Amino acid sequence: MICPQCSDSETKVIDSRLQLEGQSVRRRRKCEKCEFRFTTHEKIVHQIPPLVKADGRRETFNKEKVLKGLKKACQKTDISSSQIDDVVESLEGMLRDYPAKEVPSKLIGEYVTEKLRQLDPVAYVRFASFYWNFNDIEGFVTSLKNNEIEVSTRT
Numbered sequence: 001m002i003c004p005q006c007s008d009s010e011t012k013v014i015d016s017r018l019q020l021e022g023q024s025v026r027r028r029r030k031c032e033k034c035e036f037r038f039t040t041h042e043k044i045v046h047q048i049p050p051l052v053k054a055d056g057r058r059e060t061f062n063k064e065k066v067l068k069g070l071k072k073a074c075q076k077t078d079i080s081s082s083q084i085d086d087v088v089e090s091l092e093g094m095l096r097d098y099p100a101k102e103v104p105s106k107l108i109g110e111y112v113t114e115k116l117r118q119l120d121p122v123a124y125v126r127f128a129s130f131y132w133n134f135n136d137i138e139g140f141v142t143s144l145k146n147n148e149i150e151v152s153t154r155t
């Protein structure tokens with residue numbers, strides 16, 4: 001923690017107190033350099049809620065799985081790895097702020113697909129095809145039709 005007065009990084013915790021039934025910690029800190037005292041609050045960061053599949057089974061959000069699918073979809077496109085990270089970060093933010101205790105797992109695919117649609121049509125079609133392949137092929141076709149993208153039939 002950087003001192004708000006002199007910006008030195010050598011600050012020391014001189015007191016810690018639990019608050020709000022253990023959900024928050026208040027710390028008194030002192031700057032080693034200018035002796036300025038200040039207070040910080042540490043709080044629980046809201047976790048990503050569990051995902052619930054169409055058949056009712058629950059699963060935990062797997063960032064690696066999403067990243068892997070994204071990287072595969074973005075191969076040989078103009079999408080940079082920092083753009084991929086941005087997509088995953090904004091996905092995680094959306095999930096953390098999701099206003100319910102469970103997230104329908106199809107939302108992950110829909111969200112990422114929509115983000116890719118704005119970035120690169122090739123990555124978009126690739127991701128959508130992995131994603132909907134085993135889940136809902138009709139949904140995928142409808143989605144393609146709605147977005148008026150031509151895809152040749154796989155043989």
Ligand SMILES: [Zn+2]
Pocket residue numbers: 003004005006007008031032033034035036
């Ligand atoms: Zn200081």
